[in-house]
Amino acid sequence: MKVSLETGMSIKIEGELGKYNTLPIEALIKISQNLQQLIQSIAKLEIQTDGGIDLENFRVEISNFKPGSAIPQFVLTPRVKFTTGDDVFQQRDFVSERINKLLSIANDGNYLELKKEYPEAYKRNKIVEDFFNFTSSFGNAPVMFGSFDKKNHFKSAYKLNKFKEPIKKALITEIKEAKKEEPVLVTKAVGNIEVKRKEGKVFTKVINFSEDKHADLSYTTDTIVYENTIYELISPLRCKFSKEDDYFLIESELLDIVGTGMTEDEAEKNFAEEFNYIFKRYNELEEKKLSDKIRRIKAILNSIILKITK
Numbered sequence: 388m389k390v391s392l393e394t395g396m397s398i399k400i401e402g403e404l405g406k407y408n409t410l411p412i413e414a415l416i417k418i419s420q421n422l423q424q425l426i427q428s429i430a431k432l433e434i435q436t437d438g439g440i441d442l443e444n445f446r447v448e449i450s451n452f453k454p455g456s457a458i459p460q461f462v463l464t465p466r467v468k469f470t471t472g473d474d475v476f477q478q479r480d481f482v483s484e485r486i487n488k489l490l491s492i493a494n495d496g497n498y499l500e501l502k503k504e505y506p507e508a509y510k511r512n513k514i515v516e517d518f519f520n521f522t523s524s525f526g527n528a529p530v531m532f533g534s535f536d537k538k539n540h541f542k543s544a545y546k547l548n549k550f551k552e553p554i555k556k557a558l559i560t561e562i563k564e565a566k567k568e569e570p571v572l573v574t575k576a577v578g579n580i581e582v583k584r585k586e587g588k589v590f591t592k593v594i595n596f597s598e599d600k601h602a603d604l605s606y607t608t609d610t611i612v613y614e615n616t617i618y619e620l621i622s623p624l625r626c627k628f629s630k631e632d633d634y635f636l637i638e639s640e641l642l643d644i645v646g647t648g649m650t651e652d653e654a655e656k657n658f659a660e661e662f663n664y665i666f667k668r669y670n671e672l673e674e675k676k677l678s679d680k681i682r683r684i685k686a687i688l689n690s691i692i693l694k695i696t697k
Contacts, residue, residue: 388544390490390532392426392483393476395450397460399541402528405457414524415449415459421521422461423447428517429485432510434478435643435680441468444475445482458541487544489518490532496548501558506647508560508631515558522550560632606637606655613656613663617696624691626658642684666692 390396399405404414423446430445444467451460463479492500501518505511530547606628611618626639635654637646644665646658669677669685677685 388533388542389487390483390534390544392447392461392463392486393479395460395462395534396486396532397451397453397458397534397541399455399531399533399543400457400459400525400528401530404526404528408454408457410457410459418459418521418524419447419449419461421517421524425489425514425517425521426463426482426486428513429482430478432513433485434481436478440478441475443468444479453535453539453541455541460535489514490545493518493522493547493550494545498550498554498558502632506631506634506636512559515555519550519552519555522547606658611659611662613659615697616663618662618666618692619694619696620691621693622691641687643680 398418400410404410410418426447427442427445430440430442434440444464446464447461448464449459450462452458453460463483467475469475488504492498492504501511501515505514525547527549531541531543532545532547533541533543536542606626607623609620609623611620611624624639624641626637629636629638633649634647635649635651637654637658638644639658642662642665644658644661646654646656646661648654648657665684666688669681669688672681674682
């Protein structure tokens, strides 16, 4: 069972906070504001769109308040403002799915899963902070998330396990700006050295060399290898290469692909796997089912591949 932000997500608050079938106004405001902040952060950081995102479409409103402890119900605002590009309701459905994912993590109580769910530090920091604030809105009260059936019975989908402060701190990555003074660039190179020996002396000469592909914080390749499939490209594909915490990342903004791994080789393999998947998947789907963005990526993929060998 899942909750829906379109039809209504009910929150059953028990314990001291909700024992009178009421909520103190300051508690209701805090819960509402923190839920809205979390939803809008998900929309801003996770929705990928060619058009615009109007965060006003991701405001929440209280649609009901049921008896039985304290059970307020929240929905996304019905006052929808349409934007160019992607379907607004598809965007709202996506955010609703992400809320379900976060609530399933809260249900299991394994908040460290957020690090796998959000490997990019800039996304994780914001989502973790907002999610922690929302879950902390209830204090120590027992909380369940769910909805009401046709007989007006509350059906629980998720329960809330405590999100502890030390776990939150372990998930947050401090992002520091690099010092501008005295910049240091370290590069690696491979090449051939000619060695001559004459009269007991050694003479060396560099014949040629090339910098390591990761030396300039980029990843460049003209061949993608996934298992037994080799994609030969018309020209080298240049990607961003970076390291965050214990993860290495290879990202192609052109193809909207990110490969991650605990080592550089793992990130490269994961990137190749993602490349292989989207090439096959986008070419399997009917053209009319593709968004403008996916159609564009599909066209780029098919244009840069010179030959496929299996």
